[in-house]
Amino acid sequence: MLDEAxxxxxxKRGIFVTSLDEIYNWGRKNSLWPLQxxxxxxxxxxxxxxxxxxxxxRFGAEVFRPSPRQADLMIIAGTVTKKMAPLxxxxxxxxxxxxxxxxxxxxxxxxxxxxxxxxxxxxxxxxIPVDVAIPGCPPRPEALLEGLIKLxxxxxxxxLIGPGRARHADAGDAADYPVPEYGAHDLVPPFNPEVFAPDxxxxxxx
Amino acid sequence: xxxxxxxxxxxxxxxxxxxxxxxxHGVFRMNVTLDGETVTRLQPVFGYLHRNHEKIAEGNSWLAxxxxxxxxxxxxxxxxxxxxxxxxxxxxxxEVAERAEFLRVITAELTRLQNHTAFLxxxxxxxxxxxxxxxxxxxxxxxxxxxxxxxxxxxMMCNYMRFGGCRCDTPPGWIDAARAVxxxxxxxxxxxxxxxxxxxxxxxxxxGVAPLSxxxxxxxxxxxxxxRASGVDYDIRKADAYGIYSRFQFRVPxxxxxxxxxxFMLRLLEARESVxxxxxxxxxxxxxxxxxPKAKQRGLRPxxxxxxxxxxxxxxxxxxYLISTGTDRPYRYRVRPPSLINLTLxxxxxxxxxxxxxxxxxxxxxxxxxxxxx
Amino acid sequence: xxxxxxxxxxxxxxxxxxxxxxxxxxGQHSLLLGHGTARAVAEFLRDGQxxxxxxxxSGVDWPARKVKETLVRKDVVDGVEKEVKETVEREEPGYLxxxxxxxxxxxxxxxxxxxxRTPDRAGAAAVPSLTPVWKSAEFQEREAFDLFGIRFxxxxxxxxxxxxxxxxxxPMRKDYVAPDDCEYEPTPHDAVLERxxxxxxxx
Numbered sequence: 077m078l079d080e081a082x083x084x085x086x087x088k089r090g091i092f093v094t095s096l097d098e099i100y101n102w103g104r105k106n107s108l109w110p111l112q113x114x115x116x117x118x119x120x121x122x123x124x125x126x127x128x129x130x131x132x133x134r135f136g137a138e139v140f141r142p143s144p145r146q147a148d149l150m151i152i153a154g155t156v157t158k159k160m161a162p163l164x165x166x167x168x169x170x171x172x173x174x175x176x177x178x179x180x181x182x183x184x185x186x187x188x189x190x191x192x193x194x195x196x197x198x199x200x201x202x203x204i205p206v207d208v209a210i211p212g213c214p215p216r217p218e219a220l221l222e223g224l225i226k227l228x229x230x231x232x233x234x235x236l237i238g239p240g241r242a243r244h245a246d247a248g249d250a251a252d253y254p255v256p257e258y259g260a261h262d263l264v265p266p267f268n269p270e271v272f273a274p275d276x277x278x279x280x281x282x
Numbered sequence: 283x284x285x286x287x288x289x290x291x292x293x294x295x296x297x298x299x300x301x302x303x304x305x306x307h308g309v310f311r312m313n314v315t316l317d318g319e320t321v322t323r324l325q326p327v328f329g330y331l332h333r334n335h336e337k338i339a340e341g342n343s344w345l346a347x348x349x350x351x352x353x354x355x356x357x358x359x360x361x362x363x364x365x366x367x368x369x370x371x372x373x374x375x376x377e378v379a380e381r382a383e384f385l386r387v388i389t390a391e392l393t394r395l396q397n398h399t400a401f402l403x404x405x406x407x408x409x410x411x412x413x414x415x416x417x418x419x420x421x422x423x424x425x426x427x428x429x430x431x432x433x434x435x436x437x438m439m440c441n442y443m444r445f446g447g448c449r450c451d452t453p454p455g456w457i458d459a460a461r462a463v464x465x466x467x468x469x470x471x472x473x474x475x476x477x478x479x480x481x482x483x484x485x486x487x488x489x490g491v492a493p494l495s496x497x498x499x500x501x502x503x504x505x506x507x508x509x510r511a512s513g514v515d516y517d518i519r520k521a522d523a524y525g526i527y528s529r530f531q532f533r534v535p536x537x538x539x540x541x542x543x544x545x546f547m548l549r550l551l552e553a554r555e556s557v558x559x560x561x562x563x564x565x566x567x568x569x570x571x572x573x574x575p576k577a578k579q580r581g582l583r584p585x586x587x588x589x590x591x592x593x594x595x596x597x598x599x600x601x602x603y604l605i606s607t608g609t610d611r612p613y614r615y616r617v618r619p620p621s622l623i624n625l626t627l628x629x630x631x632x633x634x635x636x637x638x639x640x641x642x643x644x645x646x647x648x649x650x651x652x653x654x655x656x
Numbered sequence: 657x658x659x660x661x662x663x664x665x666x667x668x669x670x671x672x673x674x675x676x677x678x679x680x681x682x683g684q685h686s687l688l689l690g691h692g693t694a695r696a697v698a699e700f701l702r703d704g705q706x707x708x709x710x711x712x713x714s715g716v717d718w719p720a721r722k723v724k725e726t727l728v729r730k731d732v733v734d735g736v737e738k739e740v741k742e743t744v745e746r747e748e749p750g751y752l753x754x755x756x757x758x759x760x761x762x763x764x765x766x767x768x769x770x771x772x773r774t775p776d777r778a779g780a781a782a783v784p785s786l787t788p789v790w791k792s793a794e795f796q797e798r799e800a801f802d803l804f805g806i807r808f809x810x811x812x813x814x815x816x817x818x819x820x821x822x823x824x825x826x827p828m829r830k831d832y833v834a835p836d837d838c839e840y841e842p843t844p845h846d847a848v849l850e851r852x853x854x855x856x857x858x859x
Contacts, residue, residue, distance in 0.1 A: 117356035127420035193334030375681030503792020587680015
């Protein structure tokens with residue numbers, strides 16, 4: 077990127093120099109439109125974060141869109157149950173690129189306190205890629221704002237060309253993430269191996 | 283069940299309202315069949331937030347179920363805690379410390395205040411007022427959540443009640459801070475009433491919508507503000523006189539018609555009664571321990587038997603049915619969810635109304651999905 | 657409680673009603689209803705005794721269990737009559753239960769607890785539905801059917817309510833085993849580690 081000292085020198089003289097990546101990402105990160113999609117208790121803290129005291133509008137994420145076609149950020153706020161999981165994936169598929177996912181709360185990250193449940197999906201990252209995970213049960217509205225800032229930093233660092241470019245900059249075919257189906261005992265498949273491939277578990281200290 | 287003769291209906295539309303919908307108060311789904319804009323059939327679909335609370339509680343100790351009760355009706359965690367503690371105290375024959383009884387009443391009525399405030403915001407949002415009333419409502423709610431945070435350590439998910447008392451005592455100055463919040467609350471209610479109660483649009487959208495008779499309300503198992511809006515004089519705080527509610531003077535408001543306007547106004551009146559109870563409780567709270575010395579928390583093994591304990595939660599009757607076989611974990615742990623049972627008559631209430639009214643009726647029932655699906 | 661039983665027996669001759677003692681300190685004893693007269697007894701309680709508010713309907717699972725009993729009997733051993741202790745193991749059959757809690761709005765009293773038991777936990781797990789008597793039982797009986805597998809005969813719309821339509825198990829039963837859906841933790845509890853290592857191939 078550009079040398080920051082040179083940039084600020086020029087700025088003092090009234091000359092603004094930037095790169096296409098920077099200004100494009102600056103516009104995108106400061107106008108994220110979340111999908112109006114609260115699942116459980118974390119949704120109340122999400123509403124509180126959008127309310128007057130914590131004010132998510134300062135970060136540009138004020139416009140909650142009811143339709144996934146108009147949203148570019150999905151905040152999974154709350155427990156994803158197995159009954160709800162196919163619908164979450166379908167909603168994510170309906171969002172146009174560039175799209176981001178924040179997993180808010182312990183339940184969205186890994187099942188949270190309800191991990192033992194037979195109807196609880198142990199983390200939404202089993203089916204869709206998650207960009208930022210915010211721990212907490214529920215995370216305070218300030219924590220959600222910090223997660224939003226981290227996402228903004230991630231977006232600011234995304235490149236449009238070259239290797240390692242952002243997902244949406246690929247001109248190739250963007251396939252939908254496969255939607256799981258209701259099986260007789262569990263969802264089929266129980267997770268998406270392309271998205272969810274953690275390291276095999278090992279004993280502590282090993 | 284349709285109110286029109288079949289020959290008059292040319293084509294009906296099936297709409298799935300939810301589970302992702304701005305006005306369904308969470309992941310609630312209604313399969314609605316419409317004739318134009320009029321509802322001819324409504325089938326609710328539950329289970330999108332079924333988190334297996336009852337099964338998890340069977341595998342953990344009695345005390346370990348307390349944080350899970352926070353997450354039932356997640357807008358009112360402290361009353362959920364009290365209902366569970368009450369049921370266990372009935373099951374094990376425990377007594378409650380005096381100061382704790384006052385703290386329970388104070389936190390429960392503060393919870394009722396912030397629930398009815400949030401209800402105001404949500405139902406106005408359902409009617410299309412976007413976020414305006416919600417901003418006002420959440421502004422007031424934050425003041426009460428600050429009190430909860432300094433008392434219990436968390437804004438929501440307080441996990442504050444214990445068997446025989448409360449988890450910890452109030453920090454210095456808390457009673458005065460609570461008194462300050464309570465004294466300023468009627469001014470907020472006046473502000474909302476001035477803005478809302480005479481508002482033409484609100485009157486047009488709420489009055490006469492989905493009236494519910496008293497007999498039908500009792501038959502359908504309605505409880506809480508829904509039951510009283512239909513004219514039934516039944517408040518569990520008076521009927522069961524649990525805790526120390528018999529020591530406080532308060533009225534139980536009742537509606538006449540049982541339409542959405544009655545349910546809306548009733549909650550505002552109930553909030554005023556809660557302010558009155560709070561004033562009395564904050565003035566009379568004694569010193570003392572906050573847990574009864576004989577009550578056991580960890581390793582509690584209630585004698586074999588069963589008990590059903592219930593309270594008047596802000597949404598209705600919240601009850602816990604517990605069966606113990608003498609071990610350190612529940613044999614059967616059942617939550618009686620007011621929100622689910624209040625939805626029993628949803629189809630009846632919505633038949634013949636317009637689809638816009640469906641959202642208002644659902645909003646006036648005031649459900650929380652954590653409780654409906656558990 | 658006993659006057660309620662007498663009133664029921666007077667009003668409905670041949671009513672199958674039995675008082676079940678609750679051993680705990682709560683003092684909430686219950687009435688066990690037989691299937692044949694359950695609906696009639698419920699209607700009498702609602703109309704004649706004022707129990708108009710059905711507050712709660714729960715399912716309970718009591719699996720079959722082995723009970724060891726020590727019987728003492730007199731027997732002749734080596735020509736001498738003495739007491740012989742014999743330990744007999746028998747199996748108590750399991751059953752499912754539907755428990756109803758009733759309240760009276762006008763009388764502000766309650767709870768009156770009713771119970772109905774199924775003959776077994778398999779093909780004959782059915783009880784009569786009390787939804788025609790108290791509409792508030794409708795969703796709760798559906799939930800007991802969904803999670804326990806208790807069939808309620810006479811229910812207007814008996815289908816699953818919380819789990820999805822194709823689900824085949826009854827999760828709240830004591831012998832339900834949750835599907836092994838590959839819990840992964842970086843530093844797992846022993847139980848999780850054992851289960852994962854027991855898997856021959858990554859699932």
